[in-house]
Amino acid sequence: MPGEVIVTLEEGVSLQSVTALRAAGVEFRFVRRIAGTRMALYRAEGLDQNQTLAAAQQLNRQAMVAEAFPNWILRAQKTPNDPLYPLQWHYPLMNLPAAWDITDGSSPPVNVAVVDTGIIAHPDFQGRLLPGYDFISNPAEAGDGDGRDNDPTDEGGDSGYHGAHVAGTIGAATNNGSGVAGVSWGARIVPVRVLGVTGGGSFADILEGIYWAVGGTDLPPGVPPNPNPARVVNLSLGGEAACPNEVGRYFQDLANLGFILVVAAGNENKNAANFVPASCPGVLTVGAVGPQGRRAPYSNYGTRIDVMAPGGDTSQSFTVGGQTFPAGVLSPVLDERGNPFYAFYNGTSMAAPHVAGLVALMLAREPGLDFQTIRDRLRNTSRPLSASDCNRPSGDECGAGLVDAARALGGSGGGTPSPPQTRSLTTYVVGFYCTNQQDCFPYDERRSRLEVIQTSASRIPFTLASLAAGPYLVAAWQDTNGNQEVDNGEPFGFTADASGRPRIIPLRAGEALAGLVIRMRPAEAARLDQARPGIPVQPLEKLVRDRF
Structure with missing residues (x-):
C-alpha cells in the first residue's frame, strides 16, 4: 500500500x-x-x-x-479448482503455480496450433478450440473416408488420441471445477491433423500443416486460409534423420517472422542432433524429465536440447489421497467406448506442450517477444541439471535444464519445487494358452508365459517367445500398489478385436508373440470377469503369485 x-x-x-x-x-x-x-x-x-x-x-x-x-499487499496463491489437478504433479515441478500468480494467460489469449493427430469432443476443450484442418492427403491414413478436409477430428486407431492429450496440457479448460488444468488458462487451440490412424503422417503434409497454422496464404488448391493464425506451434512428432537444409531454412524463416515452434526431442534415448525436426534451427527443442526432475530414461539428449520439461515416467508411481497412479502426464483422451476420459502418458511429446503453454503465457504478458528473446529467456531462467540428473557425462546434454515458469515470466522462481514421492512399478505381460477358443478359459497354465517388462515410454515393445503352437490371449497389467492383485484403477488391457472383445491369437510352431497392441486403461476389477468373459483377472494374479 x-x-x-x-x-x-x-x-x-x-x-x-x-x-x-x-x-x-x-x-x-x-x-x-x-x-x-x-x-x-x-x-x-x-x-x-x-x-x-x-x-x-x-x-x-x-x-x-x-x-x-x-504494508504489503498479499494475494491468494493461484491454484485451479479442477478436481484432477492434484494428480498433475508435473505443474508444480516446473514452478507453474507461482507463474499463474503473474499471469494465467487469459488476456490477451494466444493461439497455439497443435500439429498432431487431431482433436476430440471432450468437456475440457469446451470454449478452447478454434477451427482447424485435416491435412492428411492419404485417405487410408486419414481413416475418415477421404483426404484433406476441414474436419480435424482424431479418428482413433493407433493414434492414442495423442493430439488431444498434447492440446490438453497446453490449454485444457482450467479453474472450471471439472477435469484437469492446462498450462495456459487462456490459450486457444488450433488443431491441425497431420498424423492418422496409424499414428504417423507424411513430412509433406506436416510441413503444409505448419504453414497453414501460422497463416500462410500460398496454399494447395482447395485449402482455405487459416482465419486464426497461431503464434505458437507445438510439434510433438519426429523421426530419426538429419534436418534437411531447406527445412532448416524454412523453420528459421518462421522464427525470424516471430513464430515459435516447440518440438519434442524424441523418445529413443539417443542424441537429438540425429532427429528431425528436433535438430532443425529455428525451433525450441524440448527433452523430458520424470517426476524427480531427472532426465526420463527414454528422453533424447544432447547439446541440441534447449530446455527440459516434465514428460513423465510410467515406470514409476505416485500416491494421492491413498490411491496410486502411474507417474505420467495426465490429460484428456477418449476411452475404448469413445467417451471422454483422462490418461497418464509419458514422452517428450508430453514435455513439449508444457513449454508451448508456457510460451503462450509469456506472449500473453508480452506480445512483442520474438523467438530469440523467448529462447534466451527460457534457457537463462531454467534450473540446470547435473551430469547425474541428466544421466550423461555432462549436464549440458540436457540443455539449459528444467524450465522454471515463474522465472521465465519475470518472477523470483520461488525456490526449488518438491518432487512427488515415487516408487518403481511392475508391469506384467501374459500370454494365456487357450483350451477354449471362445473365451480362452479354462487355460493351460503350463503352456502360458509371463514376462515382466520395463516401462519407459507410452509404447513399449515386448516379445513372448518359446511358446507352444496354439491359441493365445495376451493381457498386460501394471501393479501400481504392489499387492499382486488387479485393483480398481490399475492399468489393464488385453488383445481385443474392433468391438473391444477379447481377441485370441493363433500361433504356429516356432512363432513368437510380438507386434501386438495392448492398451492399458484403468481397470474395474470388481466386475471385469462378470462383464467381459475372457478377461484374465484372477488367472493373471495366480500366475504372478506362482512365479514370484
Missing part, C-alpha cells in the same frame, strides 16, 4: 506517545494499533511504492524503531 508502513517500537516506548514518525522527507502519522500485536500502522501522503520502501528502510535505522516494513 503506497505510503503505509507497519512499525514495531522498541521495548518501553509507548505507541500512544509516538503519534508521528519522519522518514524520506515526509511525516508518517499514527493510524491504529494492529489488533493482538505490538505493531502499528502509520501512513504518509504522496508516496509511491518505491518511495515507501525507501522510507521503511530509513525508519528501521531510527533509535526508537525495532522494525518497520511496508
Whole structure:
C-alpha cells in the first residue's frame, strides 16, 4: 500500500506517545494499533511504492524503531479448482503455480496450433478450440473416408488420441471445477491433423500443416486460409534423420517472422542432433524429465536440447489421497467406448506442450517477444541439471535444464519445487494358452508365459517367445500398489478385436508373440470377469503369485 508502513517500537516506548514518525522527507502519522500485536500502522501522503520502501528502510535505522516494513499487499496463491489437478504433479515441478500468480494467460489469449493427430469432443476443450484442418492427403491414413478436409477430428486407431492429450496440457479448460488444468488458462487451440490412424503422417503434409497454422496464404488448391493464425506451434512428432537444409531454412524463416515452434526431442534415448525436426534451427527443442526432475530414461539428449520439461515416467508411481497412479502426464483422451476420459502418458511429446503453454503465457504478458528473446529467456531462467540428473557425462546434454515458469515470466522462481514421492512399478505381460477358443478359459497354465517388462515410454515393445503352437490371449497389467492383485484403477488391457472383445491369437510352431497392441486403461476389477468373459483377472494374479 503506497505510503503505509507497519512499525514495531522498541521495548518501553509507548505507541500512544509516538503519534508521528519522519522518514524520506515526509511525516508518517499514527493510524491504529494492529489488533493482538505490538505493531502499528502509520501512513504518509504522496508516496509511491518505491518511495515507501525507501522510507521503511530509513525508519528501521531510527533509535526508537525495532522494525518497520511496508504494508504489503498479499494475494491468494493461484491454484485451479479442477478436481484432477492434484494428480498433475508435473505443474508444480516446473514452478507453474507461482507463474499463474503473474499471469494465467487469459488476456490477451494466444493461439497455439497443435500439429498432431487431431482433436476430440471432450468437456475440457469446451470454449478452447478454434477451427482447424485435416491435412492428411492419404485417405487410408486419414481413416475418415477421404483426404484433406476441414474436419480435424482424431479418428482413433493407433493414434492414442495423442493430439488431444498434447492440446490438453497446453490449454485444457482450467479453474472450471471439472477435469484437469492446462498450462495456459487462456490459450486457444488450433488443431491441425497431420498424423492418422496409424499414428504417423507424411513430412509433406506436416510441413503444409505448419504453414497453414501460422497463416500462410500460398496454399494447395482447395485449402482455405487459416482465419486464426497461431503464434505458437507445438510439434510433438519426429523421426530419426538429419534436418534437411531447406527445412532448416524454412523453420528459421518462421522464427525470424516471430513464430515459435516447440518440438519434442524424441523418445529413443539417443542424441537429438540425429532427429528431425528436433535438430532443425529455428525451433525450441524440448527433452523430458520424470517426476524427480531427472532426465526420463527414454528422453533424447544432447547439446541440441534447449530446455527440459516434465514428460513423465510410467515406470514409476505416485500416491494421492491413498490411491496410486502411474507417474505420467495426465490429460484428456477418449476411452475404448469413445467417451471422454483422462490418461497418464509419458514422452517428450508430453514435455513439449508444457513449454508451448508456457510460451503462450509469456506472449500473453508480452506480445512483442520474438523467438530469440523467448529462447534466451527460457534457457537463462531454467534450473540446470547435473551430469547425474541428466544421466550423461555432462549436464549440458540436457540443455539449459528444467524450465522454471515463474522465472521465465519475470518472477523470483520461488525456490526449488518438491518432487512427488515415487516408487518403481511392475508391469506384467501374459500370454494365456487357450483350451477354449471362445473365451480362452479354462487355460493351460503350463503352456502360458509371463514376462515382466520395463516401462519407459507410452509404447513399449515386448516379445513372448518359446511358446507352444496354439491359441493365445495376451493381457498386460501394471501393479501400481504392489499387492499382486488387479485393483480398481490399475492399468489393464488385453488383445481385443474392433468391438473391444477379447481377441485370441493363433500361433504356429516356432512363432513368437510380438507386434501386438495392448492398451492399458484403468481397470474395474470388481466386475471385469462378470462383464467381459475372457478377461484374465484372477488367472493373471495366480500366475504372478506362482512365479514370484
